[in-house]
Amino acid sequence: MIGPLFRIVLVSAVAILAGLPLVAPRRRPAAGDLAAAWTLALGNAAVLALAAGLLGLTLSPVALLLLLIAPGAAAAVLGRGPRHEAQNCDPPAGRGGGRPLIVASSIALGCALAALMVKVTRVPLWSWDHFAIWGVKARSMLADGHLRLDFLRSLYQTRTDHPLGVPMTWLVLTLGEAPSPAVFKVLHALFALALVAVLRTAVRRATSSPALANAAAAFLAVSPLLWDSEAMGLAEVPLALWATVSLLLLAADLEAPRSRPWVPGLALGFLPWIKQEGLVLGLLLLAAALLPMLPTLRTAGARRGGGLATVTAAARLCGPALALMAGALAIQKLVLPPGASFFLGDWWRRGLDRLPLAVDIQRRCLSLLLQPDWLGFWIVLAALTAVAAARRQGMALALVAIVWIQVLVYDLTALFTYLPPLAHLDASFFRICAALVPLGLLGMAKLSRSPI
């Protein structure tokens, strides 16, 4: 266990150093920046490693470390950012609630994280999808440094066409060594802590309230996404992490004196490498990121230069994101063995035939979202969505709308897939909705404050 742990610590340290030039160039990073740097560097390395592996190159530990360092090193060398930026983009702390509230929320966060770590330690790795889909790929896809995907054809009842980004990210962290169940638990804990840190920083920057940031992070730690041990060794926590990192980086880019929209573009583009639903989520987040540019585009006729700059900026954001998304789709369609696609057969006819079941499907979704495990999250989100719509709070409304659209996509998927719809919902709806909790929390936090 010591060997793998040492590797994970080494790779994590390198990933943070390699990611910082991308995430927080030349400024003192907050904890969330360190977590975002770690996340972004690992995602980039996973994409490069998969590409190199498919080209037949050997993925030795040294090669994996080089792939981890390469994007950050290139950014550090080529970057021409200002010498000094704001210390860490954190706005000054607000006065609401005062020190007692900050202390209370810090204690709540500490207790929630302590409970989470106790749970990760005491609970076995048991999730079926880990053994049948995600874990088995991480344990078999690298042999002596060579990427081999032929084993996918011999797996029993797996999802052969699911993306390989998460298994490859785990392998980057272990420098190519097949992780044991104990190592998978360590990796899950790392992803969970990174997600909590990123959300805390994102809420802190959106609201300037450390108490709200602590409270949101603490709630995330007790939410089903992190508390339910079913998520251990699966891809929901990574999906939530990359989505939240994208939002943190998009917001940071808005504040930075020198815009580098391709950095959040890289994080957004990695979403379909994690899970298939990451494609829809990535496109929705990309569309929301373009919203602030619309007013400039409308006035582009009046100011030719402003319009050109906006189009350039949009291209610098969308270019890397869409290229990565296309890459994920290309690997799924051209490289991976065809799996039993959820939309197998005449899905349109199936959807029409199931229309009479639509009410039952909605009722089942609603009942799953009203389970006490959520601690009232979806009820509060629904109420605050109405408030945001009434107040027309742009970005907050866009964010909570993305959450609801994604829920609707999961809901409608049950209508069309080859699986029995209610059984399909029972199997996964609760779990995949849990990955949207951090986005919903950030949207709610944005509602609490709005720019003057």
Next chain:
Amino acid sequence: MSDASRTLPGRGTARQLRAPGPLATAAAWLVSALVLCVSLARTDCLLRHPPCLTAHGERTWLRWAYRHPEPQQLFQRIGSQLRPGEPIVIVAAAAVEETYWWRAMASYFLPDHPIAALSDLDRRNLDRPPRPPAGGPAWVIVTAAGRVRVLRAET
């Protein structure tokens, strides 16, 4: 977010934000208190023997997915008795009914040992185990207590 945002007020400087209102402050108090209570109650529950696992996925799927406790140790015992790359037939109670479980776990823990077949273990014949055919795969007999015995054809 974009170069276009340079035209917006505030690029490069922290935006001026309204202070959180009393509702947001109350919400932060409420969420902190809720999380504190939930965490303490759950930790107490977790530290019991055995720990109570009551989250939604755990209530719904744990028994189904984790039907044989400690699969890692079980498959380590099996793997330690196998020759490199050797194909196997798994003989265990209700193995045919639980084909998905045995095949998925074997792919995960013993990726180099293809499963040739699965067979139900007949408790009545435990004293007279089956005789594997010559040249065929090794037979891995797993008892309900988790004991493992590997049989090969006499060579």
